[in-house]
Structures are given as C-alpha cells and as structure tokens.
Amino acid sequence: MDDILLIDAAERYVKGEMTAEEKSYFEELRKNNPELDQSVVEHIFFFNELNKYTDTRNFKHNLNETVAKLTNEGFISKAPLKGKAKIVYMWNRSKRTIAVAASIAGIVSIFIASLISMTSNKAPNTTTLLVEKLDERLDKQVDKTRQIERKLNTLAAASATTPPIEIKPSKFRATGFLIDNTNNFIVTNAHVVREAKNQLIVENNKGQQFLAEAVYVNNESDLAILKVTDRAFKKLAPMPYSIRKTNANLGEQIFMLGYPKSEIVYGEGYVSAKNGFRMDTIYCQLSTSANEGNSGSPVINKNGELLGIITSMETNAAGVVFAIKSPNIYNAVEEVKKIKDYEKIKITSAPSLKGIDRESQIKKVQEYVFMIKGN
C-alpha cells in the first residue's frame, strides 16, 4: 500500500469515517501483514496525539477568550495590589532611592531648564507630529482617479434620495481607530483634527470614504474623538482588541497598523520607556519606526490589548516614537459622556486576539483602523 493511502486510511479509521466493509477489509489486511500493522499502529498513535493536541489548543483559545471577556468586565482584575497597601509598600521599598533623588533633584531640574531654553532657541520642537501633509503634485494622480471615481459615485447616487455631499481633495493624512461600534466613535490625535479646516473624512481599508465630525478635542493630551456622521457607514462588530486600563510595561512587544501611505502598513516594536519626551507622563516611549501619517495609529500587544496611540517621534534620534498611554482614552470617553447627545458613548470590545497568530490578528484588526483625512 502506498504511504499516503496508508495515512489516509489510518486517519479515517481513527475518525471513524470508514464503512463497515472497508473497516473489516482494513483490519484483515493488518492481521495478515505484521509489518503494515506496525506502521498502522504508529499512524493511529500519531493521529490520537494530534487530536489531543488540537483539542487542547482550541480549548486554550476558548479559555483565553473567556478570560479576556471577564477581565474586560472587571470580574478578573490584573492589578497586583490595591489602594493604600500598594503605596505604603512602594514607599518602604524606595525610601532610600527617594532620599537620593531628592538630593540631586536640584541639579537635574537646572540641567533640564537650561536644556529647554537651549533647544527652544534653536529648534522650537525636537519631536515631529506624524501627520502627513499631502504634496499636491505627488498626489495629483491619485486625486484625479479619485475624482473620477467620485464623479461616477455621484452619478450612481444621483437617484438616491439625499443629495450626496461632495468630498473635496484632502490636504493631510493620518490614522484613527474605532472604540465604539454602536455609535461609531473613532479615536485619533487632536493635532490631526486641527488640520481639518473644512471637512473631516475617514476612509476604511477598502477605500470607502465617510464624513465625520470631531466631538472632543483635547490639545493637552493630544486626543480627539470623532463620530462618523455619514449614513452610508456600515456598523462593524465589536472591536477584537480591548483597551488596557493600566500603563504599558517596559519591554512589552507591540505592533501597530497605520496609514503612512495610501494603504495600511504594519509595524512592530517594543515599549522602551514608561514616559515620553521630557518625561511627559501622558506618553510612553516605543522603539519602532513610524512615519508621517502614523499619527493616531493603535499600538497593540500580542494579547490584543491596545496600549497606546502613536503621536510623535524624536527627530534627533532614529526609532524613538511616542505614544499616548491607553488609560487616557478612558478619561476622554468620560469627558465625552458629559456632552449632550453623546452620553451613550461606550468602549465596546469583544476580545478575540489572544492566542492566535499575528497574520490572523492583523486580519481582524485592520477593519477597525481608518485613514483620517481632511481639507
């Protein structure tokens, strides 16, 4: 018997897919041929092991999804210690360090003060915000094709009841991601929204464009929340990622998706410092590469927890990128709740990224990452 045929037979035998006739023939064959029997026994053993393996793997995946759900609900808490106990513990442990720090604090602050005055004279800002201003010449071609498409769309939509609003060519490009699938709220950077003088447009990974409006812009934390107002926008399922309530850990491996060019781009890196530029506590520092257009990109870890939002990068050093820490999103959402008509905003996620490979994770996430454009 051919080896492949034998494997096939063994597999169907284990799965119980053989007909009674086939089965008795197969068993007869094994009885009369000890060598073949030996190899069948081995195959069967292997298939049983493979079955056990797949069962356990699928079960683990199920467990992870349940844990993610319960963690999201707050039933399972990951915080190590709560309230006073933690502070006392930290104090005891770092008493000596704090004393030392206090004695050199003077020198450090003077040094920083002079550094700021030095840099602010020469270069007012050594971080660059990552919004890409679109060069008209370069994008002319793209715009032309878009215009043609749009014209066709307008013609097609002419029969529809509402007159379509014309979307004008964009002057900048950045990224944003969904946080509320029922009310279509998207998070991006405040400096992105500031670029939009007339229209604010979100484009999904299929190239469909929708009008949006900014409902919350906080220049201090550089966070903005948009609402997609376009009726044509189809509601998505709850997000596959969860938004972490605690800060990113040093060394955590991360990936991100964004629009530094006119198609979605994947990037990888790790959390390299807990604070941002000049120890700004709103941000954390990542070691990765980001380009103009990455502003507003989601930063996600291997378990599918969203840790931050790409905002800026250091211009004097390569690979130093700053991201707003995810707990700030919760603060922003609380602020939006106070605004009339938007009280219903809610972070909706149904985590399903843990334990699956990166390619599948990307496939699930990319639908929720949008290009933010405007004019």
Next chain:
Amino acid sequence: MNIAAEKTLLEGLAREDKGTIEKIYRDNYNIIQSLILKNSGTTDDAADIFQEAMIVLFEKSKSPGFELSCNVKTYIYSVCRRLWLKKLQQMQRFSKQTDDMEQVMPVEEDLEMHEKRQNDFFIMENAMMKIGEPCKSLLEAYYIQKKQMQQIATEFGYTNADNAKTQKYKCLVRLKKLFFAQYKNGL
C-alpha cells in the same frame, strides 16, 4: 451536591461550551485567586494556575467513563492547591504552608496524567513550530480551524482540493517524523 447540575456542567465543558466555561470561571475564580494571593502568589500566577486546572478538568471530562467523586468546585480547588504547592516548591519560595484547608480531594493521579499529556502537547507544539511554512498554516487550517479542503485550496492558492490534500499528507509525514524524533528522546 446537586448531581444533575454538576453533570450538566461537565458535559458542557466536554463540548467546550463557552457559557459553561464562563460559569465555572465566575463560580470559582475569586476563591482560587485569594488562595494564591494569600500564599505569596500574584494575580498572574492565579490566572495561570486556574487555566491549568481548567485544562485538567477538561481532559478528565473528555475521558470515557469518567465520573467525578466530588463536585466541580472542590475538584478545582484541590487541583489548584496541589499545582500551586508544586510551583512554590519549584520556585523555592515555600515560606508558608497553605493553612486554609477546605475539603481537599486526592488528585495526584489526575495530575500525573495531566503532566504526561502536557508533555506530549509541548512535543507536538515544538514539531509544529519546526515544520515551517506553508506546512504549519496548512495543517492548522485543516486540523485546528477545521476548514474544508476546498476552502484551504482557495486560500493557499492550490489549483484544486486534491493538490492541497497531497501537500497536506506530505506535511503530515514531516510532522510525524519530527514528533517521533522528540517523543522517543523524551521517553
């Protein structure tokens, strides 16, 4: 102990029913977490131990002719307690004996079996890691995601299902070789 309810729970688990998994977590997780936190563990330790106990119970629920001699709660508690003591010993931070003894079941035999299965699992996982692409994705698509051969052929770009099937057998033979090479070493 409500035998009928316990039985439904175990049957649900064997089917990998999500509602059942969630119920078991809701009913037991906090007890286990406080057991582990009280005995010099962290919340992460608690999550790991609980997951392992769930797998032990799952394996048991799937084994033919299986019956639990106590309720699920006691069983999970006993397994977690045993697993944690073992881990403490391994880490040598065996500072404090667990003092809060509830009714504890002898679970050594089950855990021995689990350890053996876990070992096999890692050998298979290792073999999976080593076969490389496209074999890994192909086998995962068929065996783990349980996709149809026709769908796999389309996704992987094979001209027809038979070609994909032949490729799958070739991959399977490689996986088997890698598996047994390590399995025999491990024994």
